[in-house]
Amino acid sequence: MTLHELPATAEIIERMDDSSSIFTLRLRFVDPARQTAFRSSPGQFNMLSMHGVGEVPISISSDPEDIHFIGHTVRAVGRVTHALATLRPGDRVGLRGPYGRGWPLQEAEGGDVVLVTGGLGCAPVVSVIDYVMRRRERFGRLVIIQGVKHAEDLIWRQRYEAWAHAPDTQVWLAADVGGPHWAWDVGPVTVLLDHAEFDHAQAHALMCGPEPMMKAVAERLLDDGMPTERLWLSMERNMHCAVGHCGHCQLGPLFVCRDGPVFPYPVLAPWLRHRSL
Amino acid sequence: MASEPGFLPRDGLDRLIEALRRDGREVIGPRVRDGAIVYAPIAAAADLPAGVRDAQSPGAYALHAVSPDERLFAWANGPQALKPLVFVPHELLWSSRNDGADGPQFTAAEPAARPTAVIGVRACDLAALALQDRHFLREPYPDPAYRARRDALFLVAVHCTHQADTCFCASTGDGPEAESGFDLALHEIDDGFIVAAGSDAGAAVLAGLDLAAADQARMDEARAGVEAAAAAQSRSLPSRDLRPTLLERLESPQWDAVAERCLSCGNCTAVCPTCFCNAEVNEATIDGRENGHYRQWDSCFTSGHSYLHGIVIRSETRARYRQWLTHKLAHWHDQYGRSGCVGCGRCISWCPVGIDLTAEVAALAGEGTA
Numbered sequence: 114m115t116l117h118e119l120p121a122t123a124e125i126i127e128r129m130d131d132s133s134s135i136f137t138l139r140l141r142f143v144d145p146a147r148q149t150a151f152r153s154s155p156g157q158f159n160m161l162s163m164h165g166v167g168e169v170p171i172s173i174s175s176d177p178e179d180i181h182f183i184g185h186t187v188r189a190v191g192r193v194t195h196a197l198a199t200l201r202p203g204d205r206v207g208l209r210g211p212y213g214r215g216w217p218l219q220e221a222e223g224g225d226v227v228l229v230t231g232g233l234g235c236a237p238v239v240s241v242i243d244y245v246m247r248r249r250e251r252f253g254r255l256v257i258i259q260g261v262k263h264a265e266d267l268i269w270r271q272r273y274e275a276w277a278h279a280p281d282t283q284v285w286l287a288a289d290v291g292g293p294h295w296a297w298d299v300g301p302v303t304v305l306l307d308h309a310e311f312d313h314a315q316a317h318a319l320m321c322g323p324e325p326m327m328k329a330v331a332e333r334l335l336d337d338g339m340p341t342e343r344l345w346l347s348m349e350r351n352m353h354c355a356v357g358h359c360g361h362c363q364l365g366p367l368f369v370c371r372d373g374p375v376f377p378y379p380v381l382a383p384w385l386r387h388r389s390l
Numbered sequence: 391m392a393s394e395p396g397f398l399p400r401d402g403l404d405r406l407i408e409a410l411r412r413d414g415r416e417v418i419g420p421r422v423r424d425g426a427i428v429y430a431p432i433a434a435a436a437d438l439p440a441g442v443r444d445a446q447s448p449g450a451y452a453l454h455a456v457s458p459d460e461r462l463f464a465w466a467n468g469p470q471a472l473k474p475l476v477f478v479p480h481e482l483l484w485s486s487r488n489d490g491a492d493g494p495q496f497t498a499a500e501p502a503a504r505p506t507a508v509i510g511v512r513a514c515d516l517a518a519l520a521l522q523d524r525h526f527l528r529e530p531y532p533d534p535a536y537r538a539r540r541d542a543l544f545l546v547a548v549h550c551t552h553q554a555d556t557c558f559c560a561s562t563g564d565g566p567e568a569e570s571g572f573d574l575a576l577h578e579i580d581d582g583f584i585v586a587a588g589s590d591a592g593a594a595v596l597a598g599l600d601l602a603a604a605d606q607a608r609m610d611e612a613r614a615g616v617e618a619a620a621a622a623q624s625r626s627l628p629s630r631d632l633r634p635t636l637l638e639r640l641e642s643p644q645w646d647a648v649a650e651r652c653l654s655c656g657n658c659t660a661v662c663p664t665c666f667c668n669a670e671v672n673e674a675t676i677d678g679r680e681n682g683h684y685r686q687w688d689s690c691f692t693s694g695h696s697y698l699h700g701i702v703i704r705s706e707t708r709a710r711y712r713q714w715l716t717h718k719l720a721h722w723h724d725q726y727g728r729s730g731c732v733g734c735g736r737c738i739s740w741c742p743v744g745i746d747l748t749a750e751v752a753a754l755a756g757e758g759t760a
Contacts, residue, residue: 118531119484122493143493164486164494165674165681190699205493207486351698353670356531359688360667361695363717366724387640389709 118356120162120207121147125200126182131268134189135233136198137174139182140208153177155240156215156347156375160355161185161197162207169193170352170370172237173211178247183208186236186268212355213374216241216319217345224315225253229330231260231302231322235269237347237374238321242276253316255282256309260302260326264292285309302326303333313339319375321347328385331378344378364390393593395586396601397608402582403435403462406546406574409595410507415544418475419509420468425453427468429475429508438462438510446554446735449744463510463578466554467734471515471663472508476539477522480686483535483670487680494681501538509546511572513565514557514734516547518663520571524726525666544591547572551615553623556735558748561626564732566619577612584612625738625748628755630729632719635755640712644754649708651743656689658737658745659714664722664730667695690714715750 127139142148153159153173162168169191175184189198200206218241226245228238245252257276261267267286277284285305287298298304302322318334320327327346334344350362350369357371365384367373384390398406410417419432422439432438441460445452451469486494526536550559550566559565568575573592577584584604587593604612629635659665669688674681688695691710696703704710722730731747738746 119498120486120494120496122495124493162486162494162683164488165672165678167672168670168683188699194699207494207496349698350703351694351696353668354685357528358526358531358533358666358668359670359685360690361669361688363713363721365716366721368725383637389704389706390640390713 118209120160120168120209122205123183123208125202125204125206128200128202131186132266134198135186135268136189137184137186138197138200139175139184140206141182142208143205149180151180151183151211153183153211154215155218155244156237157211157213158237158355158374159183159185159208159210160212160352161187161193162209163193163196164207166196167193168207168353169197170212170355172347172374174236174239176243176247177240178243186233186239188233210355213370214372216347216375217317217377218244221317221319222251223253224317225256225311227256227258227309227311227316227318229258229302229306229318229320229322229327231326232262232266233268234320234322234326234347235259236321238319239269239272241319246279249280253281254311255279256285256311256316257283258285258302258305258309260287260289260305260322262288263290264288264295283309301329303329306330306333306337313337317343317345319345319347324348324385341379341382342377345375346378346381347375348373348381393587393596395584395604395609396596396599397582397604398576398585398599398601399582402599403438405599406585406595407432407434407509409598410509410544410546412598413505415505415507417507417509420463420465422453426451427453427465428470429472429510432509435462439465443552444468444554446556446739447744448556448738448746449741451739461578463548463576464552466550466552466557467512467515467736469661469736469740471734471736472511472519472543472545473522473663473665475506475508475543476519476536477526477666477668477687478535478539480684481535482682483685484683485681486683489679499535501535503538503542505542505544507544507546509548511545511547511568512550512734513547513568514559514732515663516545516568516571517559517562517564517732518734521664521722521726521728521730521732522666544595545572545574547575547588549575549577549612549616551578551619553619554735554739555624556738556746557623557733558625558627558735559733560620560623561630562729562731562733563630567616577615579608579611579615584608625735625746627719627731627733627748627751631723632729632751633723635751636716636720639754640716642754644750645708645712647753648711648745648750649706651745652691652707652711653743654691654707654710655742656691657740657742658747659689659691660687661736661740662718663734663736664718664732665689669694690717715747719751
């Protein structure tokens with residue numbers, strides 16, 4: 114067995130509740146050597162396992178340069194994630210990874226970076242935001258666009274407010290359904306593209322969220338003149354093995370776990386056209 | 391490996407079985423069990439299905455006996471291929487133990503495999519094994535358990551001379567003659583077998599049998615047998631690359647037509663020698679301390695296959711059949727360089743409602759109705 118196929122024990126160092134069903138775990142491998150050796154790039158994911166329950170793929174939401182902790186933001190929606198929701202600091206789980214291909218951050222250097230996310234899609238791009246903030250001189254404008262279904266679904270409100278004050282950074286938020294304390298837009302995330310200011314010709318757009326949302330955003334950006342190869346989507350599918358063996362995550366000819374989860378739009382476009390693929 | 395094909399008389403087959411058993415190999419061959427020919431351990435040639443014939447058609451498989459003096463391999467393949475020997479239906483990947491404060495401790499399963507010789511392997515199944523090799527042994531995560539079992543296999547092919555009505559390997563280019571991937575290959579003729587080596591290990595076994603060279607008349611008889619089998623196949627696929635045909639028809643009403651008959655039972659995927667989908671499941675002891683993390687066969691016809699946080703992406707049979715057929719016949723080209731179908735016809739025989747893959751392709755291509 115290679116290292117990548119066997120989980121190692123990791124401890125919950127910190128737990129934060131982001132909403133009633135979303136929580137963030139900061140983990141650390143119990144074995145210091147394993148922790149030191151762990152390297153990930155933004156957009157990759159780990160397999161988290163609950164003893165006796167099962168494994169689940171979760172994207173890495175922490176800064177890849179933080180060598181002390183690995184962060185995962187999880188929504189309790191299924192059997193394993195509900196079990197993960199019971200974890201408290203000091204509890205231990207299994208962790209293997211990282212897996213998959215992440216965001217094209219080197220290709221994006223020199224231009225504007227537009228992040229368009231929906232729902233918990235913000236989690237996999239938080240590490241992109243951290244990455245760009247740490248290397249600010251290498252990138253142009255940073256545009257952070259996030260949509261949620263209901264105003265109360267917005268997690269990390271303070272972080273968005275902090276990012277909005279960073280240089281050359283725009284934050285645009287929208288909720289399909291607003292609320293009494295919702296100061297931002299109401300409507301689909303595509304309305305925010307009217308406000309965002311960036312150079313379409315040399316920007317890269319990184320998207321993560323529900324497929325219909327990403328598809329709508331991609332089509333809108335193409336209409337606005339963005340080159341198709343500068344659009345990137347992070348996909349989700351059922352994943353059991355994370356290494357392209359189990360077959361569950363197939364989308365057309367793609368194994369999402371191995372070939373993705375981040376794909377250039379032209380690779381996905383033929384398959385996004387069809388329902389239930 | 392350079393050795394001339396030898397002639398093994400009919401009553402000499404036990405010498406071959408004994409030679410294969412040398413070095414501790416378990417010998418597996420075709421046996422009649424529960425009304426079907428399956429691969430199972432054999433002790434001697436007497437265990438083989440002498441004089442047994444099969445009749446296969448969409449949704450039907452039946453055996454009948456002719457004379458026990460008749461040929462041993464005069465049938466087309468049964469429900470199993472080599473798949474269960476390498477990609478086993480249920481196996482432990484790792485286990486974890488949790489005694490409390492230290493949290494779960496993980497232990498990898500140790501790959502183990504016993505040297506195994508399989509007699510009676512068909513060309514289609516060798517082609518399927520080569521496809522499974524490409525999937526499970528692909529870098530950078532080659533599967534260690536598959537690797538161990540694969541390396542332990544010694545394969546004795548039998549060139550097909552009796553195709554079933556459901557066979558179409560000639561059109562996929564995978565049979566009826568076995569061309570590669572075997573250690574030894576047998577042509578069964580009236581008075582015995584022509585034995586040829588396909589590997590150094592096979593050549594060593596063949597040399598130990600000390601056979602007379604096969605004469606031209608017997609070679610001609612053998613050649614005529616496989617040619618007749620190829621010519622007798624009535625089913626076919628219209629092309630070896632159906633990507634354009636299928637991918638232009640992802641919204642065809644034919645998917646609804648097949649969904650009206652398909653039971654989503656997954657039999658086709660269970661008998662398919664190339665289907666590789668598997669699920670990872672956990673089995674914990676009742677006190678919760680020990681947990682086994684297992685891999686078991688799965689099927690794209692189940693709802694759990696495309697489950698994604700609360701929704702099932704392919705919730706309708708239409709979408710599941712489309713996933714299976716387009717993966718098998720189209721996307722496999724992108725993933726592994728060729729079609730995932732080897733023309734064995736098992737999915738046709740073992741479909742409880744007799745859905746015929748070749749007829750579905752013809753209907754989709756507008757060449758007929760399924």
